[in-house]
Every structure is written in C-alpha cells, then in structure tokens.
Amino acid sequence: MRVRIPPRWAVGAAALLALAGCVPDAGPSQPAPSPAATSAAPAGEVIGVSQTPGFQVDRPRLPASNATPDGFTDAPEGEGLSGYLKQTIQWRPCSDYDCATIVAPLDYAEPGEQAITLSLARKRATQTPKLGTLFVNPGGPGASGRNLVTYFASKGLEQYDIVGWDPRGTNASTPVQCFGERDTDALNQLDSSPDDAAETEALIVGTYEFAKSCWENSGRLLEHISTVDTVRDLDLMRALVGDQKLTYLGYSYGTQIGSFYADLFPQRVGRLVLDAAVDITDDDSVIQAMGFDLALGNFAAWCARQGCELGSTKDEVLKAVTDFLERLDGAPLAVEDRKLTQSLAATGIAAYLYGGVPAWQVLARDLRAAIGGDGTRLLRSSDSLNDRDQDGSYGSLFYSFPAIGCADSKDLGVVEAEQRWAEDQKKAPIYGRYFGPSYTCALWPVRSAPQFKPTGSGAAPILVVGATGDPATPYQNAVTMAKQLESGVLLTYEGEGHGSFGGKSSCVDRAVIAYLTAGTVPADGTRCQ
Numbered sequence: 317m318r319v320r321i322p323p324r325w326a327v328g329a330a331a332l333l334a335l336a337g338c339v340p341d342a343g344p345s346q347p348a349p350s351p352a353a354t355s356a357a358p359a360g361e362v363i364g365v366s367q368t369p370g371f372q373v374d375r376p377r378l379p380a381s382n383a384t385p386d387g388f389t390d391a392p393e394g395e396g397l398s399g400y401l402k403q404t405i406q407w408r409p410c411s412d413y414d415c416a417t418i419v420a421p422l423d424y425a426e427p428g429e430q431a432i433t434l435s436l437a438r439k440r441a442t443q444t445p446k447l448g449t450l451f452v453n454p455g456g457p458g459a460s461g462r463n464l465v466t467y468f469a470s471k472g473l474e475q476y477d478i479v480g481w482d483p484r485g486t487n488a489s490t491p492v493q494c495f496g497e498r499d500t501d502a503l504n505q506l507d508s509s510p511d512d513a514a515e516t517e518a519l520i521v522g523t524y525e526f527a528k529s530c531w532e533n534s535g536r537l538l539e540h541i542s543t544v545d546t547v548r549d550l551d552l553m554r555a556l557v558g559d560q561k562l563t564y565l566g567y568s569y570g571t572q573i574g575s576f577y578a579d580l581f582p583q584r585v586g587r588l589v590l591d592a593a594v595d596i597t598d599d600d601s602v603i604q605a606m607g608f609d610l611a612l613g614n615f616a617a618w619c620a621r622q623g624c625e626l627g628s629t630k631d632e633v634l635k636a637v638t639d640f641l642e643r644l645d646g647a648p649l650a651v652e653d654r655k656l657t658q659s660l661a662a663t664g665i666a667a668y669l670y671g672g673v674p675a676w677q678v679l680a681r682d683l684r685a686a687i688g689g690d691g692t693r694l695l696r697s698s699d700s701l702n703d704r705d706q707d708g709s710y711g712s713l714f715y716s717f718p719a720i721g722c723a724d725s726k727d728l729g730v731v732e733a734e735q736r737w738a739e740d741q742k743k744a745p746i747y748g749r750y751f752g753p754s755y756t757c758a759l760w761p762v763r764s765a766p767q768f769k770p771t772g773s774g775a776a777p778i779l780v781v782g783a784t785g786d787p788a789t790p791y792q793n794a795v796t797m798a799k800q801l802e803s804g805v806l807l808t809y810e811g812e813g814h815g816s817f818g819g820k821s822s823c824v825d826r827a828v829i830a831y832l833t834a835g836t837v838p839a840d841g842t843r844c845q
Contacts, residue, residue: 543724661691
C-alpha cells in the first residue's frame with residue numbers, strides 16, 4: 317500500500333484475516349481459473365463454539381441476497397465483451413489529475429448479465445516520446461489506486477501516463493458494503509486473541525455477524541471479487557488505453573495482481589514491477605506475523621541504542637512493549653469515550669512498523685505516552701490501519717479487505733484456524749499471538765475462487781523487489797516469488813519498512829526507472845542499500 321508513511325490497511329480487527337498485504341495460501345497448483353460464479357446456498361447458522369467436540373464451520377450458507385451495491389449498472393450492448401471493448405474512456409479534469417469511469421462485467425463468464433462501475437485516475441505524461449500507460453496499484457487488498465496517483469513517485473517516469481484505479485469492490489468502484497459504524501466499532505472492541513471460551517465465542521459470533529452483514533448488503537458482488545476478476549479488469553483497461561502490452565507497478569497485494577496477470581496473460585506482459593511481494597506459494601513456513609516480529613525487534617534494538625527510555629537493551633524494550641499489551645488485556649485505557657484495548661494497541665504499533673526508521677521515533681514517543689496512561693495517539697494509529705476516520709466513519713478498505721482475501725483463500729474451518737494460530741505463535745511469539753485466530757474466511761458466506769500457483773510461463777522479465785526488514789510482506793516472499801515466476805528477477809533493498817520504490821533508496825529507484833523506461837533488467841540478485 318502506501319510507502320514512506322503508515323498506510324491505511326484494514327488490520328487488527330477481530331474479524332479480519334491479519335494485517336494487510338497478507339494473502340492466504342494460493343493452494344495446490346491448478347490450471348488458470350476462469351472467473352466463474354461462486355454461490356451462497358440455502359440458509360444455515362453458526363452454532364456452538366470451537367471448543368465443542370467436533371465443531372467445524374466452513375463458509376456457512378445463507379439465504380439469497382438481492383442487494384444491488386452502488387455501481388451496479390446495465391451491461392453495454394454487444395455480444396460477449398464486445399460492448400465493453402468499444403468503450404471510450406472519457407477523461408475529465410479532477411483537481412490536478414484526470415478522472416474517469418468505465419464499466420466491466422460483474423461475471424466475465426456472463427458479461428451480458430450485469431455490469432459494474434470502475435473508477436480511474438490519471439496523471440498525464442509530460443515528456444516525449446510517450447511510452448504508454450503505467451498502471452499502478454497500492455495493495456491492500458482494497459486500497460485506492462486513484463489516491464495512489466496523487467502521491468506516486470513519478471519522477472523519472474514522466475514519459476508515462478500514470479493510471480491508478482479502485483479495484484472492484486473498493487472505494488468508488490462498486491464497493492463492498494457491510495454493517496454500520498457502531499457495529500464496526502463494537503467488532504473492533506472484541507479481543508482478537510481470545511484467552512477463554514467466552515472471548516472465543518464472542519469473537520466467532522461477532523465475525524459471523526460481520527460476514528453475514530456483508531452478504532446481506534453486497535450480495536453477488538462478493539461472488540465476483542477475486543484477484544482473477546481484478547486481473548481481467550486490468551486487461552480490459554489495458555485494451556481501452558490502447559496499449560498492446562501491460563506496464564505495471566504494484567505494491568504488496570498489488571504484486572499478487574501482477575503475478576496473476578503474468579500467468580493469465582503472459583504474452584501481454586510488457587514491464588512489470590512487483591514491490592513488497594506477497595506469498596504466492598503453498599509454503600506457509602514464513603508467515604506475515606514473522607515479519608512484524610522481526611520489525612518490532614529491529615525497532616527495539618534501535619530504540620535501545622537511541623536511549624528512548626523504554627529500555628537499555630533490545631530485550632528490555634520488547635518486554636516493556638509486551639508488558640504494556642498484557643496490562644491492556646485486563647485493563648484497557650480510556651481515551652475519551654473509547655477504549656484502547658490490547659488488540660487495538662497491537663494494531664497501532666504495527667502501523668508505525670510499516671514506516672520503517674522514520675516512523676520509529678514517533679512510535680517510541682507514542683508508546684511512552686501510552687504506557688504513561690495517554691493512549692490517544694496509539695488509538696489514532698490503530699484507526700489509520702482499520703480505515704477509521706476521526707469522525708467514526710469507516711472507509712471502504714475495512715470491508716473490501718476480507719471480501720477479496722476470502723475470495724482468494726482456501727480454508728478448512730474454525731478448528732483449522734485455531735490450529736494454525738497455535739502454530740503461528742511458535743513461529744512469531746509476539747504478533748503470532750496478538751493477530752489471533754483467522755476466523756473470517758471460515759465464516760465467510762461465499763465460496764472461494766479456484767486456487768492456483770502463478771508461474772508466468774512465457775512472460776517477459778518481471779522485476780520483483782523485496783526489503784529485508786519489511787514487516788507486512790516478509791522478504792522471503794520476494795525470494796520465492798522471483799523464483800516461482802519463470803521470468804522473475806529479484807532486486808533486494810537492505811532496509812526497513814513496507815515497499816521500497818519511491819525515495820527510500822536511490823539504488824532501487826534507479827534500477828526500477830531504468831527497467832520501466834529503457835527495458836534494462838538488473839542482474840538477478842542485485843542488492844541495494
């Protein structure tokens with residue numbers, strides 16, 4: 317998602333998968349899937365809790381939903397995709413940028429049945445010769461590509477039109493809708509790492525009610541929101557701007573979009589940069605929580621060296637942080653009419669870890685304040701990752717994140733989620749614990765899309781960028797993505813924070829710009845500081 321500043325990712329909420337950028341296992345290798353409809357079936361309900369012998373819930377079945385989310389519109393005339401391909405993008409001034417909307421099929425298998433609206437933004441090329449369009453995506457899943465255009469590091473790329481879009485189900489592009497602000501706040505007050513049967517039951521029931529509300533308010537949109545659907549939208553946009561091949565830069569979850577595109581449309585791959593790679597393998601030996609534990613440990617070591625008053629050694633700083641979080645478990649901090657709980661505080665700390673060293677000074681200050689009884693800034697940091705505004709409203713990302721993540725994931729139910737949580741805590745003792753069990757997809761009312769492992773066979777060279785200290789997408793993900801993509805080339809940034817291109821390293825920036833503008837592919841394994 318965003319680079320250099322704490323991003324607004326839907327994280328830490330009791331009912332969500334885990335921190336943003338986390339993409340569940342891709343599953344066993346299968347042929348590239350078609351975006352065929354999934355379905356929610358007749359009514360059913362959750363009973364019991366996970367401690368009940370034999371308890372197993374996987375994707376409960378709910379009554380049909382007739383919801384028509386904002387952005388549903390009539391399909392254009394024409395057979396198959398012909399009407400969609402005849403569209404002309406009508407750009408209009410939008411502040412310092414151009415804006416436009418297009419229509420895309422809700423279901424690419426039945427393009428004439430229902431259309432949805434996609435919203436785009438463009439920063440026009442200012443230098444010649446023009447190289448075409450560079451599509452950009454900030455990740456999430458569910459972050460706004462339109463907003464990315466407003467702050468994207470485009471210096472050196474002025475020969476491109478820079479185009480970002482809100483993927484289907486997000487923001488201004490036919491967004492997922494769930495329940496309201498008060499219920500969302502109540503959901504976020506639940507303990508995401510339950511300590512007893514009562515807390516576990518509350519978390520399961522709360523997660524189920526959240527998922528149920530998304531189905532009731534979004535309906536069949538949830539059946540067509542997978543990454544494969546978004547990749548087909550991206551290829552439609554490529555065609556509409558008149559580019560023969562795709563030029564693309566995606567951060568975090570945006571790397572999944574790019575890798576899937578390379579697998580589905582390898583002959584249309586031009587130059588793809590995949591920065592802060594997610595896991596596209598079926599190997600769960602490296603989990604996201606390990607990245608946050610690493611980043612928290614790096615912060616603690618830095619903090620001790622700086623004399624930040626949290627401790628004189630790395631271990632002392634870590635103990636100060638975890639002791640504080642443990643106190644919050646039984647005694648949340650009052651912050652005006654709200655409470656800073658253990659789960660929200662862990663989320664707030666994670667937000668700063670996205671920003672790397674520049675954000676650590678602020679984190680040390682806000683931790684000292686919270687330990688001293690003032691949790692205001694730490695709660696505000698948590699809100700940023702949960703996409704909650706100061707007025708109490710929630711952005712689209714909070715709702716689209718689980719919808720897309722569960723469409724792309726496989727799961728075996730509530731019991732498996734708890735088993736994985738136990739395993740995660742062995743791999744990442746701190747955030748493996750505080751992230752809690754991932755109940756959301758086990759209780760999601762729509763079946764997942766077909767799973768596959770992208771290899772991009774036949775695609776042109778693809779540049780994969782990874783940072784050794786990335787908290788949200790561990791560096792090993794970049795290593796395995798570059799290896800699994802047959803034309804993958806690995807570029808390593810030896811540094812902290814989430815995402816590397818765009819001002820952190822002149823070495824990384826030069827390599828990416830040379831690749832995008834001149835097609836110069838760096839040597840595989842190049843390392844930058």
